Amino acid sequence: MERCAWANQSETEKKYHDELWGKPLYDSKALFKMLILESQQAGLSWITILNKWEAFEDAYDHFDPDKIIHYDDAKINELMNNTGIIRNRMKIDATIHNAKMYFNVEKKYGSFSDFIWSFVDYKPIINHYQSLKEVPATTPISDKLSKALKKEGFKFLGPTTVYAFMQAVGMVNDHMDNCFCK
Template sequence: MMIRCSWGEDEVNQEYHDHEWGVPIRNNDEKLFEALTLELMQSGLSWKTIMKKRQNFKVAFSNWDYNQVSQFDQDHIERLVQDSSIIRHRKKIEAVINNAQQILAIQAEFGSFSQFIWRYTEGVSQINHWQTEAEVPAKTDLAETISRDLKRYGFKFVGPTTTYAFMQAIGMVNDHIEACAFKGSIH
């Protein structure tokens, strides 16, 4: 029997756990935008809910094209708020649009959102060695720093817990427990 982190054992989360979570995403601002969006949408909800709606989010947010999303107007927001296939939280939807705009501003200053975000770890993933999931923190000092900086740059819904989840999602940290079969398969 293959051992996984317990949250990745069900069929909805398994594919994401096994092939994406903790895998470094570099030089792909669209994938980073997707990860940030999914994490902010998850705030207060289960990850399973987000995974069930993932394809719908992709459609709603122009296949993760942050250039297009940055141009969404009030009419677009109203349509999204009525779209029952996604999370219809107005403030979260507005945050996604705002964050797309901030990614463009970051690109102008740093070259890419990837370069901006990965500079916090000098491009290196932090590999943690947790024995149990209870040891995995909800946030860290680095997540607090990145959260503050993202907010300073105008990002929304990026508190330290959401930021740490984003760091896990993009492989800045590898928080698979030691017994997880996928711990060592991530580079």
């Protein structure tokens, strides 16, 4: 059984690749969670996030934006002292801020999912790559979505982070053509 080469480094990566990565995700809160995890990854390797996934879930109340918008200084201090997560104050502040922006988008567009998926006409883009070297870091669509998110007030979501998010949630299918998940 062949899978994308990047996923063969550890059992954690294999499981993520096989069960989650690239599978279309339409639930608004699940999309918000993935957006936050991708923003936490900026400047780090994805395996760092995968290894801290459960700690993130616990620390951030399962990424429930209804709870995150109420985080206060005490909760921020708790997060800053939590060795199980990324303890970057700017990323923590951005997560809280982005939860507030999530609700603005929900109100303005009907759902966060509708807003996100509108950038790919509500269906995954299926790419055909033979090697990881062919996969771009950004695309015109990720550039456009990043700009739109920034316009809506979101932080820590540049085009590279947004493209990784698009791959993770199945907006684009970048599994290699020889991958069993294609």
